[in-house]
Structures are given as structure tokens and as C-alpha cells.
Amino acid sequence: MSAVFIHNGQSNPENVTVTADVSRELIGNDSLGSVEVIKNLGNPDGKKIAYVVGVHPLENDTHRTFLNLMPTMTDLNYCYDVYVINVSEDFSTYGQLLPDDQPGRQTGQDLALKYVYPQIVNGSYELAVDVHAHGGAYGEHNTFVFSPVSGSEGEKLGQNVSGSTQNISYYDPQFTTSGPYLTVPLNENGVPAFYFEENSFISQDIKDLHMLELIKAVDNLKL
Ligand SMILES: [Zn+2]
Numbered sequence: 001m002s003a004v005f006i007h008n009g010q011s012n013p014e015n016v017t018v019t020a021d022v023s024r025e026l027i028g029n030d031s032l033g034s035v036e037v038i039k040n041l042g043n044p045d046g047k048k049i050a051y052v053v054g055v056h057p058l059e060n061d062t063h064r065t066f067l068n069l070m071p072t073m074t075d076l077n078y079c080y081d082v083y084v085i086n087v088s089e090d091f092s093t094y095g096q097l098l099p100d101d102q103p104g105r106q107t108g109q110d111l112a113l114k115y116v117y118p119q120i121v122n123g124s125y126e127l128a129v130d131v132h133a134h135g136g137a138y139g140e141h142n143t144f145v146f147s148p149v150s151g152s153e154g155e156k157l158g159q160n161v162s163g164s165t166q167n168i169s170y171y172d173p174q175f176t177t178s179g180p181y182l183t184v185p186l187n188e189n190g191v192p193a194f195y196f197e198e199n200s201f202i203s204q205d206i207k208d209l210h211m212l213e214l215i216k217a218v219d220n221l222k223l
Helices: 057-072 105-121 153-163 183-188 204-219
Strands: 023-030 033-042 048-053 079-087 125-134 144-146 193-199
Touching: 023 105, 033 057, 033 105, 048 057, 048 105, 057 079, 057 105, 057 125, 057 193, 057 204, 079 105, 105 183, 125 183, 125 204, 144 153, 153 183, 153 193, 153 204, 183 193, 193 204
Parallel strands: 048 079, 048 125, 125 193
Antiparallel strands: 023 033, 033 079, 144 193
């Protein structure tokens, strides 16, 4: 169907093939970076779900994985808007930099709050999924979803996704840096939201498999 081509390790949605229903919009652009949204992937008449990639630019391997796979999906139940954050700063990938020395980390969070949050909270979405990667800091928990707000609808939907997949667990690390910039206020203001976290050091084949599990499980949620 369509493909997303990636340059220089950054998630770059420029080459998403735009079909009749799919559109791309620039929703933010300043000295910190830019934010784009790819709209109406999947079933344009379905309920709306938002994905967000790029909040933490160092974690771009999962962002690329998502952007490569999502446009190839067919027969989806829901309508998907994908928010893509691109920070202006140079950044690297896990394995090249220490996780606590992440250029662009705060910038990505700031762009999420400034541009992505207002669109999602006012956008009639049933769910938002924020895609991240980690460097193996969570013991045996490599691939997991969680909501940073206990007792939220986002937590319930994340648990449903975990329960319907083989390889995605529900694991709450109890601490996030980006939560206050996106997933916490979304959950607290009517849009269920959860994180997807993947270990950056596993092979691309397995990352692809896990991402497909996530996309399909989200699409099979009862909303
Ligand atoms: Zn992250």
C-alpha cells in the first residue's frame, strides 16, 4: 500500500502515500521542532484513536517501526491519526548514548504538551497510545503497556491489550518523565491513554512482531 521512508534515524513521514482519505498536516513548527499529524489511516468512518511517536527522540527505533508498519495495515476497524514529533536538536539512538544523556528529551516533551495534547484532548478520540522505547531498565519487562494514572480507563484498555497479546505485558514502572506532558493530562481530561514500551536492543524482526501485536490488539478493543 504505502510506505514511510526514514532518513538519518529520524521519523520522517514525508513519503507516506496520501490516499483519498489520508492527509498530512503540520500542526506545530517553532525553534524547538515540528509536529505533524497523519490523519485517517484505517477506517475513516470508524471511532478515532491517536498514536503519538517522537516524544523521546532517542527512542526513534520504535517510532520508525510504527511508522513503517502502520500504513501497511489493511482492514482496520478504527480511524487512526498519528502525531509525529520531530525535535530540531541532533539526537542519537540507544547504544550510542547513555540514556541519561538524551538530547531532545525535554524538547520532545515540551512539543507534546504544546502541540499534541490540545489536539488530542479536543479531538474526539477514544484512546491515545504513546509509543516509546527503553534501554532494558525494567528487568524482565521488555515489551509492555501501562497507564500512568491508576484506575483510569487508559489502564483498563492497556490491560485489555496486554491480555489479548502473547508478548505485551502490563507493567507499570511507577515513574515516567513524560507523563505530565501528555498521558497524565489526557487520562485526567477524558481521553484514555497508555504507553507502549519496547526494549531498544531486541532485534528488528521481533520489534516488528511486537508492534504488529500492539496495532492489532488496539484495533480489536471494544470501544
Ligand atoms: Zn520514552
